[in-house]
Amino acid sequence: MPSGTHRVAIVGAGQTAFGALPHPPRALLRQSIYEALASVDKGISPQDIGEGYLATLGFGGWQIGNPASLLGEELGLPGLPVSHVENACASGSTGLRQAYHTLLAGAADVALVAGVEKMSDTPSARRRYWLGVSGETEWERLAGLTFAGVYALLAERYLAERKLTTDVLGAVAVKNHAHGALNPHAHLRKPVTLEQHHAAAAVADPLRLYDCCPVSDGAAAVVLAREEVARRFTDTPVWVVGSGGGSDFLALQDRESLTTLPATRRASDEAFRHAPFGRDKVQLAELHDCFTIAELLALEDTGLFPEGEGPRATTEGRTRLGGALPVNVSGGLKSKGHPLGATGVGQVCEVFHQLRGEAGERQVKGAERALTHNVGGSGATAMVHLFST
């Protein structure tokens, strides 16, 4: 294990259900913070928190231009130093990385990271704009490419290069829907079959309806503490033992390949560089599957599976609950949902409960080491984090 100065604990985590919810974003945020504080075994007071990070895109335009201050308002702690962080769909994990650095630096003992997004009440034309700008505008969006279209290009190329059919995309969908059906917080608690996957409407060829994550509302929050103070709050902390970040050209046309996201590779390499375990010891991964193709890319880009092994690992059930390395047992973005700013924080909530053995029907037995992976846009930003008991 690394020395204390490389360890930060998660001592609490909470989230709302993800879904098309009636609540305004502030209410979602409040609930997630409440759940996170309430989950701290030995109790915590808002006054214990020294720094706050809010991840949100303010999807659709939410008329709050200085939103980080909401953290202080909802905690009853006006005064708290706060920051609003945003890296498109990777905003939540970006907040986690900032908090991790701030605690390692000793600038605070305890930090709160919260993410929130309200998407379901945005009209579809505006939604298309807000999703589209997470990719590239000049050469993609304004040329008519939707955000699903961007990932469709990646999928088409992937299937062609590897001589695969859409069965492999369907296998990801079937698996993650099966997982999500076990998760009370998931947006889509509905198993689907390969036949249903193939028969569903095309969204952007070759991606069909069940290849795409839903448009979700939701919020998630985690409480982090320096090792020196962590056991004041819980006897069963979950340790953050690695953080990596990466970026890439915004536009697909500027990249050398369409079948790998180098930002993920960079992030994964950095996260493992000083980690107390290697890739072969990971027992559970939450990977960014905004579309089924994204999970396939991530299986190999994170290095969890050797080059070329992702499809077979998927179709053979190795990434299923009960398999050798379960991926997205929460249901993933695909089935649990993808409220943008909340997504990366929600992944950490899943890992927190899994590594404490609190994940109920979807528990990965004996899980002690986990990885989360969160992508911004079509891979122009990415973050990878590692966790252990």
Next chain:
Amino acid sequence: MPSGTHRVAIVGAGQTAFGALPHPPRALLRQSIYEALASVDKGISPQDIGEGYLATLGFGGWQIGNPASLLGEELGLPGLPVSHVENACASGSTGLRQAYHTLLAGAADVALVAGVEKMSDTPSARRRYWLGVSGETEWERLAGLTFAGVYALLAERYLAERKLTTDVLGAVAVKNHAHGALNPHAHLRKPVTLEQHHAAAAVADPLRLYDCCPVSDGAAAVVLAREEVARRFTDTPVWVVGSGGGSDFLALQDRESLTTLPATRRASDEAFRHAPFGRDKVQLAELHDCFTIAELLALEDTGLFPEGEGPRATTEGRTRLGGALPVNVSGGLKSKGHPLGATGVGQVCEVFHQLRGEAGERQVKGAERALTHNVGGSGATAMVHLFST
């Protein structure tokens, strides 16, 4: 002086001129990064940079939803871990704080913080919206209050409580315009007289034209390095020796007073807590003067002047270049300009050149210790940083 682990050096700083500029935001960003790298005495390669922070509001809607990746693109370093940070008008200093923590944590040796905003090409109705949401929406903006109106309420109450006339606001304007006239990078290089101040059009009573900062385009960038590597890049680093943050309720109606910004007080207290010098040793301050009243509030909220002393210090010339504690020798937001995301980074550029004796006509003689202060919206967020030679 504190131990090495509390020190991070600024080894390079550069900015564009602030003003109504023809360049697109990406070109402004590129120029500021180029200037910052070129200012590193012993040379630096983009490959030396380990983490990047981009501060911008994307004012007016700039169709780039994952903008931090532009840092890697402009540096020729796709792959760089990057984050987009935003705290309304305090975004730049929020980026600085993150970079400071990341370097203190040892997560990188060198970091780049850049801020950019393009405001002048936004139509005025949309501009009113974008400025308005930096304050509060539900109880202020939608009730008809403009952003200048928010600060006008603070000014009106301040003048009434202290039994002052608008002469004191005019004194701030005259001083900062005189300073800005000496700064080749300033937006408004034009001295004004107290008579001109009083005769100008009202914007939001009691604030008149010369009480308000201009709508500016611009970018600024700084390169920071851990103490362990700083002298590889320069023999004359400027040290960041303190960082403080604070927040407050978004809406004025939720606060206890209209004549103080507690977020600034919290931030200043934190910054000085571990600093190697006290408030009485500060020789130069860049304070957030989006409106003249904001500088008057900050003089006392930072603790640089005792309660009640701000107005007299101003009218007696103590805050002028050549006075006991020159404030906003760059011209401040008032005259140098206020391209939102760039502002807090631009303040650091000014301090960098001042503490190295490179500030030309506006040089504060013998300056060795400085403070910067950056406010988000009407004080819902604030950051204070301390610097020394």
